[in-house]
Amino acid sequence: MNAELITLQEVVFGYDRRKPAVIEGFNLSIYEGSITAILGPNGVGKTTLLKLVLGWLKPWSGKIHLNGKPLEHYSRREMGKQIALIPQSEHTPFEYSVLEYVLLGRTPYMPPLGLPSSSDEMIAYEALEQAGIAHLSDHSIIGLSGGERQLVLVARALAQQTKILLLDEPTSHLDLSNKHRLVNILQRLKENGTTILMTTHEPDIALALSNQTILIANGRILAAGPTDEVVNSGSLTQVYHLPIKIINLDGKKQVLWL
């Protein structure tokens, strides 16, 4: 197994000190070059966990390390080169072209007063090609479909050229072919050594993509480990309170829930 890239030790976090914590004493290790899926029902703290790893939310107690160094020891710009976030959705009332929007991802590489260079523009364009939407580069971001917009967010994160990608329910706006495309992109990134941490509502995606799965319910980690072991009929049934079956079809695991 590869080296530990991100570690959480006894991390406790909540949004309101007068209420119980949302994340109760998490201990986790994310390994370099792996894909980790965070699985669990709505509102259990999946996105919160992403934002903790990003450094945007500060734990009440406990430690988060990146490369063995506490998160808060990194400068803002350095963090921007390490971790990119692909939010679940994003809206703007302003008419950026797709390329301009993706170019925003190059910011960590510019000094505070800097402007994008032509090599930044080149990298942004390559990111569009990687995401398979280079033909949209001139389009206004406002006229795009939900799926296209999601891929723009993916391209922007790719332009950021980080070692770590955080994705918040990346497949939620995608149709089947775009889902397939995204799975391929993530697969390829993993092969190139990118570490990916993603929340998802779809056990299928976790099974198809991830090496490691973290199963969360009620602010606690129910199970964390190799996806094959963690995602099974029993654990899913327990988390979603539904009779869920996992069957083997042509060597691929399929989740049945209806």
Next chain:
Amino acid sequence: MNTAVSIAAMQKLNSRNHTRAWIFAWLGVGLLTFFILSLLFGRYPGMGFISLEHLRNDELARLLVFNLRLPRLLTAMLLGMSLSAAGTVFQMLFTNPLVEPGFLGVSQGAAFGAAFCIVFLGGAAVVTQISAAAFALAGLGLSYLLARHIRYGGWVLRLVLSGIAVSAMFSAGLGVLKYLADPLSQLPEITFWLLGGLSSITWTKFLSILPAVTLGLAFLFLFRWRLNLLALNEETAFSMGLSPKQERLLMLTAAVLPAAAVISVAGMVSWVGLIIPHIARRLFGSDTRFVLPASMLLGGIFVILCDDLSRTLLAGEIPLGILTSLLGAVIFIGLMMSRGVKVDR
């Protein structure tokens, strides 16, 4: 990667940058031309342009052009630049194309400050200016502090709400001051101030606002790329290496400082900060790399032209605020009707 395709794409990019550079050159030349023409244009000795010949021979004409028109024109230019730049910044920070720089209690604060000075402090020009600027900044400060204590909505919504509340309080205070004002001397003065105008601008007034305006505009210009990112969700901006909370506050201050300064000498000149950023976006798209400087140039041109009309259209002055509102509203309606833009919210 498909090399031929990306070379084509890069060529397209280059040609677009080329076009942008040309539009900028034209805007710069336009501003300079309008500035020089306006300097020579007026109602002395007759309606029209003063000839250079005349300027050489007539002492009074020289005095008029260099001691009255020049500081006034320079102030008009700074007024347009400051309000338009601040408008661009506000629209980005609040991800709302319909806000203008005065709405965080700044305009109403300035109006209250000016009226307060006219009613209670004697209304000397310098004191009115200081009082207006101080209350404009107080308006922003109060809105900001209040927003920190409101327990409803996200940061942007809280700022908007507190801005509305603070503006309403100042506007009520202004009502009280108007009610208390001497209807023969003080009330007309307040009304005149509220309509906005540059007729009383001197070199001293111009120089008094120059540092704040230069500082604020230079800061905004230098940090204009990051303004793009401050329009995103805070955690997204954070993920790209920004410190969104601190940078927003800095940008806000850098935008309000020049706006408050020009309002303090020119009174309420509305619609500039709302309309000019829209025109700039029509020309350049939304990237603030281009929109911010374009707003400054366009704002300068717009206010210089409005001020030309204000001082020459009638024998007496037409208050500048009336003209910017009228022309601004007409242009705004034209813009909204000319091309459909789909906006999500």
